[in-house]
Amino acid sequence: MQTPLTAISEDHILRLLDEPRTYEQGFRFLMEQYQERLYWHIRRMVIDHEDANDVLQNCFIKVYRSIQNFEGKSKLYTWLYRIATNEAITFLNQKKRRAASSIDEEESPLSNQLEADAYFDGDELQQRLQNALEQLPEKQRLVFNLRYYDEMGYQEMSDVLGTSVGALKASYHHAVKKVEAFIRGV
Amino acid sequence: MMKEKDHIREELEGLSPLLAKMKEDKQQPFRVPAGYFQSLPDDVLRRIRAEEGLVREKAPEIRTAWRERLGKAFQAFLQPRYAIALASVVVLVAAGWYLFWPAGPAMAEPSATLASLSQEEITEYITNNIESFDIGLMVEAAMASEEDVRNIEVMPNIGDKELNEYLDEYIDEISLEDLEKLL
Known part of the structure; x- marks a missing residue:
């Protein structure tokens, strides 16, 4: 099936998902509608394309099996972001544990990973930006990514991460300052 | 939506002109394999x-x-x-x-209960419940002779003393073969 050229409304997707007969069609529309935004959100967290693909597929499978848990209190994509974020964090924690418990699987620095990554074509400045982001605490990196790349409002971010708007603003401001300092080599 | 984007851009320019410039120049350094999203x-x-x-x-x-x-x-x-x-x-x-x-009923006398059953009732019970009886016991019962049964009925009433007196009195009349059988 082809990707629809026009955006499908959230309400329409939810109506389709509400009927067993149209469930799969609704789920396909949901994936087509949100896959790119979710993919990039995950990719910026896990960096590697294959990892991002695995995490995104797991995320969609989780959504397929638990869409009935969506209560409609937030926007659908906010709920999807929350699941994707949790999946990405779980993946990163597992990866850290594996690296910590394995002598052979020592993790190579991000700069080496990016140089070897066929799907990264950033210049030196972009590479330094990615290295700077890697230095940030996980939550701060998430906040930075959601604001800087996904252009998400603080209220929506608060819905996704379950953190107060004030704390998110402070976190983003700190993150921006740290990243700039890192890039400038200060 | 545009308002939020403008607000984000202004906020970033205020915080870090360098990052604001980088964002304008190139947002996405990552790529995906061709046809991935399709x-x-x-x-x-x-x-x-x-x-x-x-x-x-x-x-x-x-x-x-x-x-x-x-x-x-x-x-x-x-x-x-x-x-x-x-x-x-x-x-x-x-x-x-x-x-x-x-709080149950008064204890019944089992022998009295059995005694109250007629031969016909006992036979009917055995016929109806024959599958529940132990095969080994039934074979033993079938093989027992009338004399054995009579002895079973009599023996429990004889005490050791009576048995010794009986043996003393009739010892000469009992053959060695019968004595071995009894023992």
């Missing part, structure tokens, strides 16, 4: 179907195995030895309850 929904649905297929295949196996185990256990209880054992347990529990339950 094939992703199909890939995900294929994975879901495969996983559901595995669950469906496993589920009947589990149900069948569970039913088979239950059926076998039930059949085992229908086997004569288990059936008799189970019946014995039930009878013992029922008898225990009947005899020891504080």
Whole structure:
């Protein structure tokens, strides 16, 4: 099936998902509608394309099996972001544990990973930006990514991460300052 | 939406002109393999179907195995030895309850109860419940002669003293062969 050229409304997707007969069609529309935004959100967290693909597929499978848990209190994509974020964090924690418990699987620095990554074509400045982001605490990196790349409002971010708007603003401001300092080599 | 984007840009310019410039120049340094997003929904649905297929295949196996185990256990209880054992347990529990339950009926005299049964009632009970009787016991009963039965009836009434007196009195009349049989 082809990707629809026009955006499908959230309400329409939810109506389709509400009927067993149209469930799969609704789920396909949901994936087509949100896959790119979710993919990039995950990719910026896990960096590697294959990892991002695995995490995104797991995320969609989780959504397929638990869409009935969506209560409609937030926007659908906010709920999807929350699941994707949790999946990405779980993946990163597992990866850290594996690296910590394995002598052979020592993790190579991000700069080496990016140089070897066929799907990264950033210049030196972009590479330094990615290295700077890697230095940030996980939550701060998430906040930075959601604001800087996904252009998400603080209220929506608060819905996704379950953190107060004030704390998110402070976190983003700190993150921006740290990243700039890192890039400038200060 | 535009308002939020403008607000984000202004906020970033205020915080870090360098990052604001980088954002304008190039946002996305990452790429994906060609056709990735076109094939992703199909890939995900294929994975879901495969996983559901595995669950469906496993589920009947589990149900069948569970039913088979239950059926076998039930059949085992229908086997004569288990059936008799189970019946014995039930009878013992029922008898225990009947005899020891504080508010239960007064204790009945078993011999009196048996005595109150007619020969016809006993025969009918045995005929109807023949499957519940222990085969070994029935064979023994069938092989016992009338004399054995009479002896069984008489023997319990003879004490050691009477038996010794009987033997002393008739010892000479008893053949060695019969004596061996008695011992």
